[in-house]
Amino acid sequence: MDAIGCMTYIIPGIGEFGDIIWAPVSAIIFYKTFGGWKGAFGSVFNFIEEIFPGTDFIPSFTIMWFWKYYFPGKPVVSR
Numbered sequence: 001m002d003a004i005g006c007m008t009y010i011i012p013g014i015g016e017f018g019d020i021i022w023a024p025v026s027a028i029i030f031y032k033t034f035g036g037w038k039g040a041f042g043s044v045f046n047f048i049e050e051i052f053p054g055t056d057f058i059p060s061f062t063i064m065w066f067w068k069y070y071f072p073g074k075p076v077v078s079r
Contacts, residue, residue, distance in 0.1 A: 001029060001061040005050055016053050023050035034064055 005026060008018030027047035031039045046060045 001026065001033075002059040006056055009056070019050050019056070023047050026050050030061065030064070033061075034068060038064065038068065 005019075005022060008022060009015045011018075024047065027043040027050070030046045031043035033039065034042055042060065042064045049055045049058050049060050
């Protein structure tokens with residue numbers, strides 16, 4: 001998903017204008033993918049990151065994936 005967000009820069013002149021369309025779509029996908037309070041917080045952050053010029057280098061989906069899978073918050077119970 002981060003790569004798709006950067007693809008708006010492939011076509012010269014489209015860059016930030018493509019982000020106007022991609023930002024809300026990306027935020028919805030982010031929330032649906034991660035859910036809960038982390039998904040809600042992350043989707044707002046993702047929307048802001050995509051809509052502001054020059055911030056597309058932040059890999060928000062990748063950061064959240066690492067956060068969710070390497071720091072789950074609840075210990076795994078082994079039986």
